[in-house]
Amino acid sequence: MTTSTSLAPGQPVNTQQELRQRTLLGDAARRFARNKLALVGLFIVTALILTAIFADFIAPFPYDAADPVNALQFPSSEHWMGTDEVGRDVYSRIVYGTRISLAVGLGVMAIALIIGVPLGLLAGLAGGPVDYIIMRVVEVFTAIPALMLALLLISVFGGGLYNVILALGIVAWLDACRLLRAQLLSLRERDFVLAAQTVGASKVRIAIRHLLPNAVAPLIVAVTIGIPVAIFAEAGLSFLGLGVNDPIPSWGKMVGNSLSYMRVYWYLGVFPTLAIAFTMLGFTFFGDGLRDAFDVSTNS
Amino acid sequence: MARYLLGRFAGILIVFFIVSVVVFLLMHAIPGGPYNEDKVPLSPEAKANYMRKYGLDRPLVEQYVLYMGNALRGDFGVPFQSPTETVTGLIARTWPVSASLGFAALLVAIPLGLLLGIIAATRQNTWLDYAASATSTLGLTVPNFVVAVWLVLLFAVQLKWLPTGGWGEWYHYIMPVAALALAPMALTARYTRTSILEVSRSDFIRTARAKGLSGRQIMTRHTLRNALIPLITVLGPQIPNLITGTIFIESIFRVPGLGKFFVTSILGRDYPMIMALLLLVAVVWSVVYLITDILYTIVDPRVRLGKSKS
Numbered sequence: 001m002t003t004s005t006s007l008a009p010g011q012p013v014n015t016q017q018e019l020r021q022r023t024l025l026g027d028a029a030r031r032f033a034r035n036k037l038a039l040v041g042l043f044i045v046t047a048l049i050l051t052a053i054f055a056d057f058i059a060p061f062p063y064d065a066a067d068p069v070n071a072l073q074f075p076s077s078e079h080w081m082g083t084d085e086v087g088r089d090v091y092s093r094i095v096y097g098t099r100i101s102l103a104v105g106l107g108v109m110a111i112a113l114i115i116g117v118p119l120g121l122l123a124g125l126a127g128g129p130v131d132y133i134i135m136r137v138v139e140v141f142t143a144i145p146a147l148m149l150a151l152l153l154i155s156v157f158g159g160g161l162y163n164v165i166l167a168l169g170i171v172a173w174l175d176a177c178r179l180l181r182a183q184l185l186s187l188r189e190r191d192f193v194l195a196a197q198t199v200g201a202s203k204v205r206i207a208i209r210h211l212l213p214n215a216v217a218p219l220i221v222a223v224t225i226g227i228p229v230a231i232f233a234e235a236g237l238s239f240l241g242l243g244v245n246d247p248i249p250s251w252g253k254m255v256g257n258s259l260s261y262m263r264v265y266w267y268l269g270v271f272p273t274l275a276i277a278f279t280m281l282g283f284t285f286f287g288d289g290l291r292d293a294f295d296v297s298t299n300s
Numbered sequence: 301m302a303r304y305l306l307g308r309f310a311g312i313l314i315v316f317f318i319v320s321v322v323v324f325l326l327m328h329a330i331p332g333g334p335y336n337e338d339k340v341p342l343s344p345e346a347k348a349n350y351m352r353k354y355g356l357d358r359p360l361v362e363q364y365v366l367y368m369g370n371a372l373r374g375d376f377g378v379p380f381q382s383p384t385e386t387v388t389g390l391i392a393r394t395w396p397v398s399a400s401l402g403f404a405a406l407l408v409a410i411p412l413g414l415l416l417g418i419i420a421a422t423r424q425n426t427w428l429d430y431a432a433s434a435t436s437t438l439g440l441t442v443p444n445f446v447v448a449v450w451l452v453l454l455f456a457v458q459l460k461w462l463p464t465g466g467w468g469e470w471y472h473y474i475m476p477v478a479a480l481a482l483a484p485m486a487l488t489a490r491y492t493r494t495s496i497l498e499v500s501r502s503d504f505i506r507t508a509r510a511k512g513l514s515g516r517q518i519m520t521r522h523t524l525r526n527a528l529i530p531l532i533t534v535l536g537p538q539i540p541n542l543i544t545g546t547i548f549i550e551s552i553f554r555v556p557g558l559g560k561f562f563v564t565s566i567l568g569r570d571y572p573m574i575m576a577l578l579l580l581v582a583v584v585w586s587v588v589y590l591i592t593d594i595l596y597t598i599v600d601p602r603v604r605l606g607k608s609k610s
Contacts, residue, residue: 136315136318139315140315140318140319140322143315143316143319143582143585144319144322144323144578145544145562145578145581147547147562147563148323148562148566148574148577148578148581151562151563151566151567152323152326152327152330152566153326155330155566155567156326156329156330156331158331228441232443235443235445236443236445236548239445239548240547240548240551240563242563242567255445255446255449258449259449259552262449262452262453262457262464263457263464266453266457266458269449269452269453270453273446273449273450276442276443276446277441277442277443277446280441280442280443281437281438281441281442284437284440284441
């Protein structure tokens with residue numbers, strides 16, 4: 001890493017301070033702050049999180065308050081985004097939908113990590129037959145189309161939000177596992193590992209103190225990039241009517257329902273698709289920004 | 301090469317076998333069967349008859365061996381959701397529809413993506429570059445069913461230029477192909493741009509410039525040729541998904557393709573159809589991957605298959 005803070009000639013170099021200033025996180029934060037698109041992403045993601053937390057205060061109506069008399073109302077001052085086919089306020093449903101999308105994004109990645117990280121560690125560190133078996137399992141799961149696997153699992157578990165998250169998590173762990181393994185394999189060959197070996201560090205110590213910390217940044221990046229993918233998958237499943245059940249507000253399901261009304265009630269399709277698009281863009285910008293800031297390559 | 305192909309083939313077969321067992325077990329683990337009361341009102345006797353007819357009353361191992369044995373002989377059984385035809389017939393009827401959409405999307409996506417990528421790279425850091433990059437970011441992040449809904453709202457509902465969906469006329473291709481093509485186009489554009497910029501910095505481009513070749517000659521003869529190699533690996537994995545049908549696009553535009561059967565076969569516990577679709581996708585994947593690998597050795601003679609690949 002070349003230093004970017006220039007020192008005036010003759011100025012004494014305070015190594016202690018220098019070390020404290022130039023941490024991995026500090027460097028990453030500085031690079032991140034310089035990236036406009038990443039900041040836009042951070043802004044969108046923060047806004048989404050706040051919306052999800054304070055949905056009760058932001059939404060003017062409950063998400064499940066049906067009012068058949070006022071069904072299919074065009075956007076007005078009372079219902080900013082109109083009402084749906086049973087008279088629920090679309091704006092409120094989109095606000096509450098943030099919760100569902102974020103819960104799915106975070107939940108799926110959490111499950112992916114719970115399964116993927118131990119297996120990736122095992123494959124990358126143990127090598128040999130353990131690695132071979134784990135990689136064949138990964139290969140088998142990759143060969144089954146993701147949508148089909150998710151559907152099969154949802155059919156086995158039954159529907160509902162938690163089972164959708166569980167099923168998508170089981171589909172998503174492959175990337176985390178593959179990435180971690182690839183990282184460990186390449187890190188193992190680096191000079192600092194050789195150096196640690198030379199001074200007599202044990203295998204376990206090398207793994208915990210030297211290999212793992214270096215694999216964390218790529219993993220964080222992979223998780224941030226995986227979140228929009230999971231959100232998209234849930235939206236897709238709910239769009240087909242196979243994800244979360246009524247009256248839980250899922251953007252994907254709102255889009256799916258809008259199809260039958262779209263000739264006249266165009267607003268039913270516009271707002272949830274915009275919500276999905278913005279969320280995807282926000283998380284993608286944020287994830288790409290993190291990737292550039294940590295300077296990791298994600299093509300494994 | 302021959303040895304490498306043989307090894308690959310054996311590997312594919314093993315994965316096939318395990319995948320088929322896993323899916324077979326998974327689909328039988330789903331509660332309920334194809335002839336349960338919630339799906340078709342049948343008397344217990346009639347249900348038992350059906351179960352016997354399709355061998356569903358036998359032990360799972362026997363069912364598996366029977367199905368795979370028949371499948372190897374080209375008999376994939378009868379789809380429970382459409383018992384008047386065979387699985388093979390149903391796939392032969394619907395797959396060409398999906399495949400034609402997929403190939404049309406590729407035919408649109410690749411040239412357009414190349415064009416966008418080349419423009420972005422040659423006019424680096426101008427508004428053209430930014431516009432092209434913005435387009436490809438949108439194409440890569442916004443889900444295709446969202447794009448499809450926007451297309452319908454704009455061109456069918458507002459402007460009324462196109463019908464909202466349907467199949468049979470040439471204009472029915474326009475919106476689904478556009479929605480399908482956006483993502484691979486964006487991917488092509490992004491990789492073309494990065495790749496061209498990377499190759500432009502290499503020594504042989506400097507040499508070409510030094511010996512006085514024009515910018516256009518350098519681009520077509522030297523830069524592009526080398527820049528396009530990585531695209532093969534990027535685009536390869538896109539192809540199977542595109543040509544085996546996308547349920548979202550097909551259901552929005554009411555295209556009678558293969559896509560919906562990936563869902564209906566699971567919902568209806570249509571075991572023969574599930575297995576057939578799975579095998580179909582697996583075969584398409586392996587073939588595409590094999591072709592990508594072989595293409596790579598042709599385009600880039602430095603790559604040799606079967607030797608120390610890591």
